[in-house]
Amino acid sequence: MIVCVCNRVSDRDIKRLAVAGCDSFEELQMETGAATCCGRCEGCARETLAAACAEEATRQAARTIPLVLA
Template structure:
């Protein structure tokens, strides 16, 4: 889905940027141009950013194995 219409930035591109190490809206603005024109995409971009950061945290948390008898 296109998040930033002005700069044609999709949610996939935002997630890829997060995978490459971006973690703030300021970094998304700097590197992708998100929310640099009209700014209407900022809430949606922030939501995509926040959700994907949460997914990354959940994937990196080591879980204890469960042993069944």
């Protein structure tokens, strides 16, 4: 889905950046220009980034938990 119409930023773009280590809204704005024109997308962009960062943190945590075999 397109999050920022002005700069053609999609939720997939935001998820890719979160996976690459983007963890702040300011960094997202610098990388994509999201919410720098009309600003209507700011809430959605922030929510999408937060969800993507949480998902990535969960994925990273799952990779670091050692598998214990009984």
